[in-house]
Amino acid sequence: xxxxxRAFNDMQARIAQFEAERLRTLAAVGHxxxxxxxxxxxxxxxxxxxxxxPMIRTLDEMAVMAEGLVSFARSGHEAEPVAEVDxxxxxxxxxxERGAVCEGGSAPPVRGRPVALSRAFGNLIDNAIRYGxxxxxxxxxxxxxxxxxxxxxxxxxxxxxxxxxxxxxxxxEQSRSQDTGGAGLGLSITRTILRAHGGEIELSNRESGGLExxxxxxxx
Ligand SMILES: Nc1ncnc2c1ncn2[C@@H]1O[C@H](COP(=O)(O)OP(=O)(O)OP(=O)(O)O)[C@@H](O)[C@H]1O
Ligand SMILES: [Mg+2]
Numbered sequence: 001x002x003x004x005x006r007a008f009n010d011m012q013a014r015i016a017q018f019e020a021e022r023l024r025t026l027a028a029v030g031h032x033x034x035x036x037x038x039x040x041x042x043x044x045x046x047x048x049x050x051x052x053x054p055m056i057r058t059l060d061e062m063a064v065m066a067e068g069l070v071s072f073a074r075s076g077h078e079a080e081p082v083a084e085v086d087x088x089x090x091x092x093x094x095x096x097e098r099g100a101v102c103e104g105g106s107a108p109p110v111r112g113r114p115v116a117l118s119r120a121f122g123n124l125i126d127n128a129i130r131y132g133x134x135x136x137x138x139x140x141x142x143x144x145x146x147x148x149x150x151x152x153x154x155x156x157x158x159x160x161x162x163x164x165x166x167x168x169x170x171x172x173e174q175s176r177s178q179d180t181g182g183a184g185l186g187l188s189i190t191r192t193i194l195r196a197h198g199g200e201i202e203l204s205n206r207e208s209g210g211l212e213x214x215x216x217x218x219x220x
Contacts, residue, residue: 023073030069037063054097064115078196080113087117087146087217091137094118100125100135107139107146110217112197117217120193121148123186124201124213128152130182131172132210141219150213156205165203166191 037059044055064080071079086109095102110117121137128135132152140147157165157172164170171184187203194201199217206212 026069027073030066030073033066033069034063037066061115061118065119068115078113078116080115082111082113084109085112085114085117087139087148090114090118091121091139091148094122094125095135095137098122098125098129098135100129100137103136103138105139107141108219110146110197110219112217116193117197120190121150121215123190124150124215127186128154128211128213131155142216144219145216146219148215148217150215151206151210153208153210156209156211157203159205162203162205 041056041059041063044052044059046052047055068079071077088104088106092102094100125135125137128150129152132154134152136151138149138151140149161172165172166187168188169184171182187201191201194215194217197217199215201216202214204212204214
């Protein structure tokens with residue numbers, strides 16, 4: 001019994017140490033990214049407005065993410081404040097930045113973290129373009145939910161593998177090569193963000209071919 005208790009305590013101490021190490025690594029990444037982001041922002045401010053403004057907005061988003069890592073490691077909470085988010089203009093901007101087609105639609109605002117939500121939808125649009133060749137984005141309201149659909153006309157995902165794609169570092173068969181570049185983290189991050197907002201994401205293959213990502217977020 002004594003040996004078992006000692007082994008158990010050792011194990012607990014190792015887990016705690018491991019967790020502390022993990023948080024320190026997160027904080028260090030966030031901290032060290034702040035300096036290059038700031039220096040890039042100073043240079044972007046010197047460009048003329050049309051060129052500089054989108055860069056500054058992206059860098060500001062990166063600063064919020066880096067700050068978020070530090071604050072998460074410190075307190076276990078997200079740093080980005082919750083605000084009322086109007087999804088229509090947010091989606092229009094994401095589509096614009098990526099060359100996706102925003103098919104409009106409307107829904108009342110949701111409450112959420114704008115940068116985190118931009119990352120979630122941005123990941124899905126990036127996937128549709130990267131693996132499906134194009135992306136269309138639709139916004140509707142269904143009952144108490146805002147529903148966002150991201151559609152493409154690509155090969156979709158084999159039904160048996162749909163759920164598994166949400167696991168971190170999991171990538172599709174054809175995309176296992178390094179040349180398409182991904183880490184297999186996009187969907188996992190997206191689902192974590194959406195669930196933290198009380199929302200959900202589902203992937204399905206469309207009858208007419210291509211993948212549909214359907215996101216629901218509670219209104220208000
Ligand atoms: N719209 C899509 N059509 C077909 N396959 C897709 C689509 N979206 C995702 N996938 C498949 O799901 C896998 C996991 O996607 P995920 O976004 O998590 O990672 P990734 O795109 O490979 O890398 P990362 O997003 O980290 O850059 C992809 O590698 C791809 O095989
Ligand atoms: Mg991806």
